[in-house]
Amino acid sequence: MKLKSKKLILSIVVLSILNVWLLYSNYVSKKQINNIISIQNNKPAPYEIETRRWGFEQSGDKPAKIIHPDVDIGEKSLFMAAFFTDNGCSYCVKHEVSLLNELNDKYNGEFKVYLLSQNESFLERLYGAEFDYSTIDPQEKLLNNDFEFRNPVTLLADKNGVVQISHIAEKDNEEKSNQFYKRISSLLLSLKR
Amino acid sequence: MSINKFIIVVITFSILGCSENVEKKNTLPVHKKTLSLKIEPTSLNENVLGIIYLKQMDSLTIASTFQEEHLYWVLEDEKVMANFGNIGKGPKEIAYPIHIYDTFKRNAFLYDSQLLQLSEIDIDKSMKSGKLEIVNQFEFPKELSGARDVFYINDKTITGIYDDNFSKRLNEKRGVFFYYQKSGTYELLELNNIDLDPYEAMPATNINAKMPTLSPDRKRLAIASVHNPILEIVDLERKKVKEFKLEGKEVIENYRLEDFKDGEATQYFTFAYSTVDHIYLLYKGYSENNTEEKPDFIKIYTWDGDPVGKYEIPFGYAISSFYLNEEKGELTGHSLENGKTFNFELR
Numbered sequence: 001m002k003l004k005s006k007k008l009i010l011s012i013v014v015l016s017i018l019n020v021w022l023l024y025s026n027y028v029s030k031k032q033i034n035n036i037i038s039i040q041n042n043k044p045a046p047y048e049i050e051t052r053r054w055g056f057e058q059s060g061d062k063p064a065k066i067i068h069p070d071v072d073i074g075e076k077s078l079f080m081a082a083f084f085t086d087n088g089c090s091y092c093v094k095h096e097v098s099l100l101n102e103l104n105d106k107y108n109g110e111f112k113v114y115l116l117s118q119n120e121s122f123l124e125r126l127y128g129a130e131f132d133y134s135t136i137d138p139q140e141k142l143l144n145n146d147f148e149f150r151n152p153v154t155l156l157a158d159k160n161g162v163v164q165i166s167h168i169a170e171k172d173n174e175e176k177s178n179q180f181y182k183r184i185s186s187l188l189l190s191l192k193r
Numbered sequence: 194m195s196i197n198k199f200i201i202v203v204i205t206f207s208i209l210g211c212s213e214n215v216e217k218k219n220t221l222p223v224h225k226k227t228l229s230l231k232i233e234p235t236s237l238n239e240n241v242l243g244i245i246y247l248k249q250m251d252s253l254t255i256a257s258t259f260q261e262e263h264l265y266w267v268l269e270d271e272k273v274m275a276n277f278g279n280i281g282k283g284p285k286e287i288a289y290p291i292h293i294y295d296t297f298k299r300n301a302f303l304y305d306s307q308l309l310q311l312s313e314i315d316i317d318k319s320m321k322s323g324k325l326e327i328v329n330q331f332e333f334p335k336e337l338s339g340a341r342d343v344f345y346i347n348d349k350t351i352t353g354i355y356d357d358n359f360s361k362r363l364n365e366k367r368g369v370f371f372y373y374q375k376s377g378t379y380e381l382l383e384l385n386n387i388d389l390d391p392y393e394a395m396p397a398t399n400i401n402a403k404m405p406t407l408s409p410d411r412k413r414l415a416i417a418s419v420h421n422p423i424l425e426i427v428d429l430e431r432k433k434v435k436e437f438k439l440e441g442k443e444v445i446e447n448y449r450l451e452d453f454k455d456g457e458a459t460q461y462f463t464f465a466y467s468t469v470d471h472i473y474l475l476y477k478g479y480s481e482n483n484t485e486e487k488p489d490f491i492k493i494y495t496w497d498g499d500p501v502g503k504y505e506i507p508f509g510y511a512i513s514s515f516y517l518n519e520e521k522g523e524l525t526g527h528s529l530e531n532g533k534t535f536n537f538e539l540r
Contacts, residue, residue, distance in 0.1 A: 138282035
């Protein structure tokens, strides 16, 4: 009788340990699954999508820096500039120019526009640009990475030229540009106050 | 002058003033006899790869190519003399391959349809430097976004064909434009257009494709339609169009979109070349979806539409463009499809 009860107690202990181990492994597995789900559901900020998609990062998580010798970053804490090439999607250029014309009416002098081209009249003659812009050497690199853009790009950088926010115009995505320039308009208004 | 005579003069001038810019009811007669061509391959393709277009300038041949580092090759008697021009972002570079189809004296013209810019290139200087030596540039206003096949006429006027189906800044048609450099203004002349049912921009552009050739004196522009049996000759000084219809064929005014997309439209004139006296038209006469082995023809007319001769190009050569030495009776044809160039002897 004594022997039987000892065996019974031993069995209960073993089963209990096994149960605890299974509970623990279940907990670990659940945690891993939850982590995966949370990573999938955790969407990055819009500008992070931009940088990932368009390769604005220099390497790893370091942001890109404006290095074009003709771009004057200035001494202000915030530098904002739109960059155009003469071979981007025509519709994108047209829409960005119209948005910049509107922005220029309210915040003339608060941002810069550069055209990477040999053709000085491109934005004014073909797209009706009403803002001042400078033509800069398209053979020089704009950023310290290998990213080559064609469609219009707007960059917000700090006084060191490090890109903090970026926007690239996309074909058939007018709303994206509209939203971006709404944010920019709000930012410039706030800085003006 | 009596009152009656005065009235007659006024009426006459009124009638003349009201007359249209398009003169119709002319016919291109069918050639009675078809001649054969003696065909020989050239060594051009061994010396120059990726040829898009060949243009004669005096004794030289300028071959426009796809080669990014050496876009243009200059040859004499099939021997390479020099090459120049490259793709790039620099001041003496172009963004994409553009073929040279117009030369004037020792200069060639390059039309960039993205920048709406016509560049005049000094061929002799370019041959020496290997770069595009630009001596002049002309920029068009945005309204001429659909400009193509641009020809420099003189220091006052540039002409060409526009297609407004995409840009929709003019009249959504295809026609001829006259751009006046000094004033920066332009005039339009509408050409024959086929209406697509229902309308769609890209097919509407394609069905109204035109093949122009400028007369050597730069006073007339002959424009052959690809999908309509029509040749239009524009008097560039009077700004008037004379329309010739191919005998025995009906002029097409409307076409079904679905049929055009299925490749059912007949291809008539797919290239045009001209000399002082004659217009040379590359004629197919079959549709894009044709599967039979049919020959192409070169039909020759005077500038007044009188038939001069007709030559048969056997099936398989697929010539897309040509130039010729009329005195020697030699024609050099290039096939984009085959990437080959041939010499044809007009017998």
